[in-house]
Structures are given as C-alpha cells and as structure tokens.
Amino acid sequence: MSKTITIDGDSIPFEDGQTIMEAAAAAGVYIPHLCHHPEFTPHGSCKLCTVTVNGRACSACTFPAMDGQDILNNSKELNDDRRRITQMLFVEGNHLCPGCEKSGNCQLQAVGYYLNMLDNHFLHFFAPRELDASHPDVLVDQNRCIFCTLCVRASHKDGKDVFAISGRGINKRLIFNADSGLLKDTDLDVSDQAAHICPTGAILIKRTGFTQPIGERLFDHKDISETSLEQEQGDHDR
Structure with a gap:
C-alpha cells in the first residue's frame, strides 16, 4: 500500500x-x-x-x-x-513593474497576481540600492533582489560561487566574489545558470530587454501555478 x-x-x-x-x-x-x-x-x-x-x-x-x-x-x-509576505517583498525593494523589462516574466509579479494582491498595503522602504552594469553581458539591479538565494545556489552548482548575501535588515545586499566588489571582476559567464535563475529582474542579460513584447511573455498566457507545476514535473521526469 x-x-x-x-x-x-x-x-x-x-x-x-x-x-x-x-x-x-x-x-x-x-x-x-x-x-x-x-x-x-x-x-x-x-x-x-x-x-x-x-x-x-x-x-x-x-x-x-x-x-x-x-x-x-x-x-x-x-x-x-502569503499576500502580506508578497506585499512586504514589494515594499522592501524598489519594484516598478510597469517599467521593468522582466514584467510578464517575473515570478514575484505573477505570485502577486495569483494571490490577488491589489496594493502594497505597507509604506515603501525606498531602500538605497545600487546597480552594477560593469559586466559586459550581465546587469545586476539590487533594487529588485528578494534574497531568494537562487543565484547563490546556482553559482555554487556552476562551480564558481560568484554570489553571496551580506548584511542584515535594510543593509542586506547581494555581493559578488571579487576583490573590487564589481561583477565584471568575477568568473560569471552569460551562459551560467546563475545568470538566468533569478525569479525577478535583479539579474538581467544585457541587450535582450523587450525583445519579447509585453503581451507575449510567459505569465501573460499562463498562471504561475501552471508554469510552476510544469517545471517541477519536468525536473522529476529527467
């Protein structure tokens, strides 16, 4: 049985x-x-x-x-x-969905829709966060990081350990494994899984923004529950 x-x-x-x-x-x-x-x-x-x-x-x-x-x-x-947690993730970062090139492909946004999140509820922190565009192919916008550590785990699997999380509270940051602290001085390659795993728009591939028009993106046509189950079951089948 x-x-x-x-x-x-x-x-x-x-x-x-x-x-x-x-x-x-x-x-x-x-x-x-x-x-x-x-x-x-x-x-x-x-x-x-x-x-x-x-x-x-x-x-x-x-x-x-x-x-x-x-x-x-x-x-x-x-x-x-869950809706309150999602709202807190939005106000702790600086998520401007209408102008974000990940809109429609963003899991945070899609979870918000799934949970019927209609407003942010809490006051925004407007945390001062930096953008690192030093790498020739990959851009990191700290404003959109939700500290899920997926890039950290993926980079470890890539054998490079490019990413880590440092600090606490409002000072928490995604950091890079380089003496300079800049992404360009790490071993990150655009083909690494860590460059593509981010569920938000915190890690972006340069020169690809809006090549897929809004209205034709993943969550424009599928609910996140459907795409998530497809991912889980596809991995289980391999």
Missing part, C-alpha cells in the same frame, strides 16, 4: 524522501513559492510555501512528507499571510 498525505482533503501519494512540496507538485497541487527550485537543495527563506501540517505551520519545501499528515494549503488564512 502506498503512503499518502492529505492536502485540503485530497489524498496525495508520496515517495520516501519527498518533501511536501515535491509530493504536492507530483500530484498537480500548486503551493506558492519563490525561493524554491526543483534543482537545488530547499532553502526555506521566502516562507510563501508555509502550510499547516496537523495544526503546525511548516515550510512545504523543507518539511518531509510523512504518512498520515493532514495538510492545509489553500486556506484563507494561509493565503492572507
């Missing part, structure tokens, strides 16, 4: 070693997230994937699936909390 968990009343099978996120995705159940990626070790930093497991709040990307778990995912309380 296969082992199962229950998510919002539905019985979901799982394999030993799977997290709740992995089991849910394999069964076609979307759990909102931003810092999770199926190719990397779970980090649990964004907390969007928080679910209630037998009455206890847990991160679905890090918490193992275990037989008999009763899980709430799509509840009003959880989605209200």
